[in-house]
Amino acid sequence: xxxxxxxxxxxxxxxxxxxxxxxxxxxxxxxxxxxxxxxxxxxxxxxxxxxxxxxxxxxxxxxxxxxxxxxxxxxxxxxxxxxxxxxxxxxxxxxxxxxxxxxxxxxxxxxxxxxxxxxxxxxxxxxxxxxxxxxxxxxxxxxxxxxxxxxxxxxxxxxxxxxxxxxxxxxxxxxxxxxxxxxxxxxxxxxxxxxxxxxxxxxxxxxxxxxxxxxxxxxxxxxxxxxxxxxxxxxxxxxxxxxxxxxxxxxxxxxxxxxxxxxxxxxxxxxxxxxxxxxxxxxxxxxxxxxxxxxxxxxxxxxxxxxxxxxxxxxxxxx
Numbered sequence: 001x002x003x004x005x006x007x008x009x010x011x012x013x014x015x016x017x018x019x020x021x022x023x024x025x026x027x028x029x030x031x032x033x034x035x036x037x038x039x040x041x042x043x044x045x046x047x048x049x050x051x052x053x054x055x056x057x058x059x060x061x062x063x064x065x066x067x068x069x070x071x072x073x074x075x076x077x078x079x080x081x082x083x084x085x086x087x088x089x090x091x092x093x094x095x096x097x098x099x100x101x102x103x104x105x106x107x108x109x110x111x112x113x114x115x116x117x118x119x120x121x122x123x124x125x126x127x128x129x130x131x132x133x134x135x136x137x138x139x140x141x142x143x144x145x146x147x148x149x150x151x152x153x154x155x156x157x158x159x160x161x162x163x164x165x166x167x168x169x170x171x172x173x174x175x176x177x178x179x180x181x182x183x184x185x186x187x188x189x190x191x192x193x194x195x196x197x198x199x200x201x202x203x204x205x206x207x208x209x210x211x212x213x214x215x216x217x218x219x220x221x222x223x224x225x226x227x228x229x230x231x232x233x234x235x236x237x238x239x240x241x242x243x244x245x246x247x248x249x250x251x252x253x254x255x256x257x258x259x260x261x262x263x264x265x266x267x268x269x270x271x272x273x274x275x276x277x278x279x280x281x282x283x284x285x286x287x288x289x290x291x292x293x294x295x296x297x298x299x300x301x302x303x304x305x306x307x308x309x310x311x312x313x314x315x316x317x318x319x
Contacts, residue, residue, distance in 0.1 A: 003029040004287070005037040005055045005097050012041070012053070015096050018087045019103060021049055036212060040106065050106040051085065052209075055099050059212070064100045066141045068092040070134075070188060071104070071211050077133035080126050080207040082107055107209065109201035115230050117245045122205040123198065123230055124246035127190075128253025130208070131219050134188025143191065143215040145274055147180060153277045160284045165301065172273050172304060179266050182218075185257060189222035190214055194229045220260045223250065224267035225275075228303055236302045237310070238268075243317045251319065261318045265311040272307050276300035 006029075013024050022045025030038040030052075037055040042048060056064055068084045072092065075083035084092040085103045093102050112119065143149075154173050161169065190197075191213040199206040223246075231242035247256065279297035286294060307314065 003031065003037050003039075004057050005099065007039070007055075007097065011096070012039075015053075015094065015101070016041075016043065016103075018089075018094060019085060020088060021045055021051065021085065021103070027053070041103070052082070052104045052106050053096075053101065054104065054212075055096055055101045056212070057099065059100060061093065061095070061100045063141070064093050064102065066139050067211050067214055068102055069139060070137055070214055073137050074130060074133055074211075077129075077136075079130045079133050080205055081130070081211070082207055082209045104209075107199045107207040109199045109206040111196045111198060112200050113195065115195065115242065117241055118203065119200075119205075120230055120242040120246040121249045123193075123226060124249030124251075125253065126205055126208065127193070127223065127226065127246075128250040130190065131187055131222070131250075131254045137188050141215045143189075143217040145191070145213065145278065146215075146217060147176060150176065150273060150277055153281050157277070157280055157284060161280070168301070168305065168308075169273075169276075172269060172308070176266075176270055176273065179263065179270075182259075182263055184218045184220055184260060184263060186216060187219050188214060189217050189219060191217065191222060191225065193222065193226045218267070219254070220256075220263060220267045221270060223247070224264070224271035228268060228271050228275075228307075232303070236299070236306050238306075238314060238317060240317050244319055247319050256319075261315075264318060265307065265314045268307045268314055269304060269311070272300050272304035276304055 009024065012027055016024055022043040025042040025044050027039045027041045030040060036057050039053045041051045041053045071081060071084050074081045082104045085105060086092055087094060093100055095101060151173060154169055158166065190208060190211060192210060193208065197210045198208055227243055227246060231239050231246065233239050276297055279295050279300060282294050283297055
């Protein structure tokens with residue numbers, strides 16, 4: 001995503017020689033996002049091929065095996081998603097500039113900014129398929145940005161925030177701690193399914209990308225992350241028609257349980273808290289990068305405040 005690691009054409013050509021993808025035509029750094037280094041890569045092997053090369057800045061080689069095997073598992077189960085490319089030895093992961101690196105098929109289309117009810121319905125269908133397929137994936141990985149991370153990050157930010165922000169943050173940390181024992185359905189989640197991580201070809205969903213926060217966690221939390229981005233109005237309230245369309249489509253592939261309705265407002269809050277914290281941390285503890293794009297944390301402060309103040313309203317936003 002942001003370009004932290006620069007590569008020269010001869011380095012990339014050497015890397016690609018380990019794959020059956022043909023010769024390098026061109027490549028370009030991608031400036032969106034904040035976690036990994038990504039390049040668009042085009043090759044020629046009888047026909048033009050398009051890929052995304054990702055250099056993982058913070059994950060170990062062993063951790064990346066989970067993500068790439070998951071991506072292949074989902075693609076193999078007809079979940080619309082980017083499929084990693086195996087090298088000539090059958091491996092999805094190699095090393096470039098001493099960092100874990102993968103080549104992934106580039107899906108057709110691009111991301112969208114403005115969402116419709118039809119978009120949300122397609123997202124719900126694809127998420128339902130993803131969560132259902134993930135139940136048969138035999139590897140497991142804890143959420144690196146789960147409740148413990150939220151507490152630690154909140155502690156690191158105590159001296160950085162104004163009084164009103166600290167009050168909201170600390171009250172929400174206490175509220176979320178009270179919910180940790182809830183026995184909600186768990187499985188593989190994407191954990192970052194924002195609009196910029198879904199590609200569209202016209203009005204048709206092309207696929208999910210950027211699975212590098214994927215982990216085992218509460219499935220309802222994954223829905224909340226997605227709804228908080230896809231179903232917002234301009235003032236960050238939720239659009240009930242979009243929420244209902246997404247949940248109903250999802251329910252056809254992974255039936256939602258009664259207990260999940262009870263905890264839905266709390267999961268909306270948990271999802272808003274997680275991304276407010278990560279954006280605050282990136283703002284106050286920035287990392288160097290060539291094309292680093294840091295997102296505004298105020299958006300998710302507003303979303304969290306809304307979800308707290310309208311909790312009873314959002315309880316009713318359930319199919």
